[in-house]
Amino acid sequence: MRLWITAVTLFFALATAAQVGKKQTITLNDGSRVTGTIVSDSSGLLKVKVIQPQIVILNKLEIQQVEGHRNPNQIYSRDKGYYIHFTTNVLAGRNDWGNVYSISFQLSNGYQFKNGVSLGLGLGIENFIVPIIPLNFDIKFYPMSRRVAPFLYARSGYGFALRKNEEELYNNGYAKNPKGSPMFNCGVGISMFVWDRAAISVGLGYRYQKVTEYFQYYWWESHVREVITEFNRIEFQVGFIFR
Template sequence: MMSYSDSKINLNLSGVVAVAFFLMLPLSNAVQIFGQASAAQPAQGKTGYFLQSGTDILTSTGSGSVTTARIFFVNGYRFTPNTSVGVGLGFTPYDDPLSLIPFFFDFNYRFKEDGISPFLFVRAGYNFSVKNDESFLLDDHKGGLLLHPGIGLEFPLSGQFDLYLNAGYSIDNSSYEFESWGNRIVTNDLSFRRLSIGAGFKITP
């Protein structure tokens, strides 16, 4: 049987940690802004950098699956009051031998420049895989593509602090290999397709 490749996992995780550091750089400023948010007045037509944090609840699809939650952070830039693009990183603990670390681009379009506004979003990228069940013997595993389109509603609470609610459809792919009878290698391709509901906040430094 092939041995489990720890070096491959370490390489993947090293890249993820580096990206996480990049995404969290504005966090110290974000905390200070959050403390001052209640004193500020809503801004009109905001542009510039923002930090986004959120949680998506990925609903169960039936027998054999459980509802799980994805947490994520996005470091983005609002090019116009309506359009923004960001880079995100998160964690999805599926009830399976693998958990996933999504690294993605976030595209967002607001229908109104200011005030309460509906919006559309698309998150697309790649899931890094992490083994979370040590009792399950694997020869190898890898992540796969992710796609998460949806709609939402954004509520500006101040010139620098917004809350939002969203709903969408999440597709996460990954796979793993294990040895079966007769030294036969079996590949199991996973595709998690879940309806999602979520909430979070955006802070503009």
């Protein structure tokens, strides 16, 4: 008799073990059926990865939170963490001779907070008559957490003029010691997180910079002419964000 009991127990144990990992249909006491893969079978509990039914009725009192399904490796706009943002920008404007365009590059490194605000520091290279190195404080705001999300941005800092102290001119003189000025940049854009931890960004904004140049002429050594030029440019930017 004991041999029969042992054999029956072993049979059911092997049958249950064979079911683990395979798709099964389970009939409940109320007659409803659940189709899925048995993940584990322990004393009193059966853990099932549900495949069917596609509609499940749940008691609201037992629900803690409802949120959209997302890939756990997918980064959204408001997910917190460090970021690197590299952009290539086209600066468009006008001067006395017509439309002018120039290319600039910007690299920002900072931290994204869950409230949508990110803070960082930026460094770039631009050309406004003389090469300019902007060193700036960067702030960005995402009003919503999505894979494709709009944002507002602003940058403020100082643009340092980058040129030799003296440069020969064609009209018997030379330019010396150009200076930059405080800079300002703001605009709107869209980030598209098309990869798990990276995004493409596009933006449209406004850029302000002032450059001061000093000209001294051989025929009038005591005279130095100061020329201040203010630049107001429309900025088109395309970049990449890495988290």
